[in-house]
Amino acid sequence: MTVRTATLLGPTAEVPTPSAAVVELLAVLRRHLHMDTAWLGRIEGDLLVIQAISGDGDRFHLTQGSTVRRRRGLYPGVLSGRLPTLIPDTLADPRTADSPTVRELDIRSYVAAPVVTDDGTIYGLLGCLGRRPHRELRERDAQFMLMLAEILRDSVSDLHRMWQAHSQVWLDVSRLIDQGGPTLAFQPVFDLERARIVGVEALSRFPDPCRSTEQWFVAADAVGLTVELELAAVRRALGALPRIPAHIGLAVNASATTLSAGLVEMITGTDADRLLVEITEHQRIADVPEVTRDLDRLRRLGVRFAADDVGAGYSGLEQLVLLRPEIIKMDCSLTQGIDTDPARRAVATGLVHVAEEIGGGGVIAEGIETAGELLTTRDAGIRYGQGFLLGSPTPVLRDACVAADE
Template identity: 30%
Template sequence: MTCQDCQVIERCTPGPGRLYLAPFLSHTLKALHSHLQTRGYPVHNGTPGVLEVRLDDGDLQPLAHLLRDLMSEAEIRDCQAALLPRDQSFGIVHLPRTQTLHTLLARTCSDWLIDLIEAESLVFHFQPIVHTLRPDQVFAYESLMRGQLPGKNSLIYPDRLLEQARAARLMFQLDRVARINAIRQATGHDIRCNIFINFNPTTIYDPAYCLQTTLQEVRRLGADPDRFVFEVVETEAVSDTAHLRRIVDFYRGAGFRVALDDLGAGYASLNLLAELRPDFVKFDRAMVKGIDQDPFRQKVLAKLIEMAGELGIATIAEGVETRAEWDWLRGQQVNYVQGYLFARPATPPPAPEVPK
C-alpha cells in the first residue's frame, strides 16, 4: 500500500469562498476585523477567536497581499487558517484542512511548483564521485535536482525549489517525485555504477507507506537496489533519531545503502554517525574548502576520517576544487572525492577529468 497523501496536492482553487482566520492574539483579530472592514471586505466574527472573510469573487491574491501588509511575520506564522467553498461553514470535519496562514499564503503563489510536481518535470544532473587515488575511475554519480517548468527551457535550481516547497508544505510531494525521477533518469542514462540520491528524512512519516513508490519504481525498472545509496540531507533538522533509524532500516531492508551527508557541518550529524552506522559519510564543503591551509580544521577532519574508518564507514569528501585540497585528502586516505576539480554536474553524466 502506498501513501496517497504524498501524491495528491490540494490547490487554492479560485471561486467564491470563505477564509477563516484564527490569530493567536485577540488584538490581532480585532485589528484585522477593523482593517478589512474598512477596505470593503465582508467580515464576520460570529465564533469567538475566529474571523470569517467572505470572498465573493474567489480571488485570494489581493487579500493575500493585504494580509502581508497588515500582519507581522510572527502573526502570520501563528495564525491558523482554512479556505472553504462559499457553501460550506467551518466545522470539525474541516479540521484536517486547517493550516498556518503562512502556509496558505505561500500555497496561493505556488501554482508553478504544483505544476512542476504534478508533471514530474524534474531534470537531474549527475556529478561523479571518484576514487581518491584513481580519479579516472568513477565509483558513483550523485543525482542533483533541477526543476523545469512545462514548456520552458530555463532551469530552476534546488534552493528556490526547496524554499518554496517548505513554505507551502509541499516538501513531501517534491521529495517523493525527486526520488522517483532520480531513479528513473539514472536508469535511463544506463549508469552502471552506484547512484547517490538525496532525501530529506523530515518528509517521511511512515517509511512503510511513504517509501513504497520509491521501492516500486526500482522494481519496475528491474534495477539492482544495492546500486542506490540514499543520502540523508539536512541532518541538523533531524530531532527524532529513532524515527530516522526506522527509515534507514527500511531502506536497508529493501536492499539499498545509506549515506550521511554534510558530516562536520553541525553537532547533529556527529551524533547520528554512531547511531545510524551509515555505509558512507560525506564531509561538508565548508570542512573541505582550503583544508590544506588550515591546521585546525586538518586536525578535526583527520579525527573524523579516523573515526569513520574505525566504524567501517567509507568516506567521501565533497566540494573538492583545488589540487592542494585533493593532495591533502589523499594523504589522509579518504576513500572517495567529489567536486569541480574532477567534473561539474551535467546531463548526460560526465566523465571525470584527471587533474594535471
C-alpha cells in the same frame, strides 16, 4: 456530525503562519467578549479560510486551515449587511434560527465584522463564536469588534501578501511536480586512490534561474510540498539507473520525512544495492520516529546511506549516531581550504575514523576544486571525492559516467 457538516465545511487549505500580534489580538478579543472561539478568516472564492484561531475551535470543527462554504455559512450575510455584527442568541433570532451553520455547528451566539486590506478591498472576517447564548452582549461589544477589525488592517494586508506569495510558490512547485519533477544533472564521485569513478550523484535542477536549488526546496517546505518534490526527483533519478554502467552507483537526496512517505515502495523492485540515499542533516532524524524502521527496511533491500553536508551545521554528530551511515559526506565548507588550514585537516582525519567505526564505508569530500585540496584530502585518508576539479555536474548522463574512465 461529520456527515452532516460535510456540505458546510470545505477542504482544508494551506495557510501562512499568522503573526504573534494577530494571535494575541484574537486571544484578547475572546477574553473580552467571554466567547469560546475567536478567529480570523480570509475570503477565497466561495470559501472562508480560517487563517488564525484562539480558543476551543474543535468545538465548532474549526482549525487553522479549515474552510467554510459560502452557500451555507453565516459570513456572506455579515459581509453584505443582511446580518448584524452581533447576535446574542442565534436560535432566538429569526434571521439565524434556521441557518444550517447554526444548527450543524451548534453556534449559539456570534460577533463578527468584515476586515479590509489597506487598499480598501475585503480581506475576510473577524469573528467570535459561543456555545451558549450571550444575552449580556451589547452594541458597544459590536463596536469593540469593529475597532479590532480596523486595527487588523495592516496585519491582514501583510497576510494577504504572504498568501499571494505562498499561492504562487504552491502553483510553481505543483506544476513542476505534475511535469515529473526537476530535471537532473549528474556529478561523478571518484575513488581517489584508484582515480576512477564509482558513482554519480543526481542533482536537482530547476527552471527559474532567479531561485536556487536550495531556495526551491525551502519554498516547497514553506507550502508543505517538500516530500512530493523530493519523491519526484528520486523517481526521475531511478528512471536513469538502467542507463548507468553496472559498476557505477547512483546517489539520490532525501530528507528524513521522505524516507517514511513512499521512498521504500518507490525503491522496491529497483537495483537497490546500487543506490546511495543521502540524508541531509538539516532535518533531525530524532524528529521523525518512524525513520529508524524505514532505514532498516531500505537496508534490507540493499540501499546504503550517506550523512550529507556533515560539517555544515550543528546537528551532524547526533545524525551520525542515529543514522549510522555507510558513507559520510564532508561538506564543502570543510574541504575548501583544507590544504592551508590545520583545523580542517584535523576534522577531516577525525571523520575518517568515525566513518570506519560506525559504517565502514568511508568519507566523500565534497567541493574539491584545487589540486592542493585533492592532495590533502587524499593524504588525510579520505577515500572518495567530488567537486568541479574532478567533474562538473552535467545533464548528459553518459558524460558523467565516462569522465573518470578516460
